[in-house]
Amino acid sequence: MKVKVDQEKCQGHNRCFVVASELFELDDYGYAHEVGDGTVPPGLEEKARLAVANCPERAISIEGD
Amino acid sequence: MATEQMKARTEAKNGQQTRDWATDYDIFDPDYVRDPYPVWDELREKCPVAHTEHWGSSWMPTRYDDLFAIAQDFQNFSSREILVAPIQPPPDAEASPFYGVRAPPISSDPPEHTWARKLLLPHFSIKAVSVYEDETRELANSLIDRFIDNGRADAAVDYAQQIPPRVIASMLGVPHDMADTFTGWVRNLLELGLTNPELRGPARMELLSFLNNQIMARREKPTDDLISKLLQAEVEGEPVSHIHLLGTCLLIVIAGIDTTWSSIGSALWHLAQHPDDRRMLIERPEIIQNAVEELLRAYSPVTMARVTNREVEYGGRPMKENDRVLMNFPAANRDPAKFDDPDKVILDREFNPHIAFGVGIHRCAGSNLARMEMRVSIEEWLKRIPDFRLEDPSAVTWAGGQVRGPRNLPVVFP
Secondary structure: OOEOOOOOOOOOOOOOHHOOOEEEEEEEOOOOOEEEOOOOOOOOOHHHHHHHHHOOOOEEEEEOO | HHHHHOOOOHHOOOOOOOOOOHHHHOOOOOOHHHHOOOHHHHHHHHHHEEOOOOOOOOEEEEEHHHHHHHHHOOOOEEEEOOOOOOOOOOOOOOOOOOOOOOOOOOOOOOOHHHHHHHHHHHHHHHHHOOHHHHHHHHHHHHHHHHHHHHEEEEEEHHHHHHHHHHHHHHHHHHHHHHHHHHHHHHHHHHHOOOOOHHHHHHHHHHHHHHHHHHHHHHHHHHOOHHHHHHHOEEEEEOOOHHHHHHHHHHHHHHOOHHHHHHHHHHHHHHHHHOHEEEEEEHHOOHHHHHHHHHHHHOOOOOOEEEEEOOOEEEOOOOOOOOEEEEEEEHHHHOOOOOOOOOOOOOOOOOOOOOOOOOOOOOOOOOOOHHHHHHHHHHHHHHHOOOOOEEEOOOOOOEEEEOOOOEOOOEEEOO
């Protein structure tokens, strides 16, 4: 499983970072980016799904399962 | 049920007259301010983009998906006017030294919006606002010290209202004893003054004069506060104009005070009436961040406006150019099509993409600051006052319009 933040859509709500700081990092402006290549380590799949569900901008997508 | 309640109370209020909320809403109606939820439920169902001629012609969407779509469409829906009621500038407005001061980036559209927002964002990141957390905690405790032995307090006046203006004062590097003055100015601008130009004009002038002097003083003698940092900022190699900076400082004051104070007040209003929720937060302190999001969803304080840039049809509604659209984010956050059990406060709710801070390019720049202040205010209150209730529910008063929250909130505790 991989997560990806669409930089066109992210507006810096920071909800993904709060629910899954292992998977997302914030730049100086508060915009979120997936950590590394976005690969979700085993055990964090649920957090990845929560990050997707709570993003008000619908900016996060998941590839694979 | 909701409809009957609504009609009954509107009839009771207006005698013979029955207000049709779909075609004649009035967001300043005192009953609506106190309890808007039945109106939203009816509108979402019956007329999801309502219209009124009250306080100037405007449209009001209440469904989550509509609010989302309009907020994303900044090309058709401009932020050049963001107040929910139109303001008639005084006849001598152009003679004012502060003529033309706006509140960028909240009042901006792209392309200005893009750089104006970038100026602010680094100062409101999670990391940047964490600098103020310890001091907010101390402040909360010093406020509680003043009333804890009385067994009662006004949780709005003595607590919620006191916190945000002091945090903003710290950020701007101005003395904390300015806090009450800030609060007065902001109420006269956005709450009482929204429908009363006689209060609004002088408040705007005094606040801008104060900020203007602060900016001048920082030009002379920079410090490490936010005003000084904004003064050092450059856009494409040029310093930011004085008028822009003044507008941004104005925004920081007006956006950072009654909004957060309303959220803290609503949270305490809820907790005063829900012992189970108080217990949940005390027993499971780790859910506080979810709880803050849920309280923001259920009691979203802020409604902003947009104006149409051109004739546009939305949701089958024919909007003319320059029509106002009230961005009822609070109603979106109670939409049953988006949230299960939307009227139920579930502090550990996991699916909660609320748009209390708006959505799209105008997402509240101060959202991390607001969250920090809410979290700390609730945590410290519950540590010291785990058990409390409303002293007299009928004594609770609400402000509404642009920013909704309790203004008097008497509570008692053993």
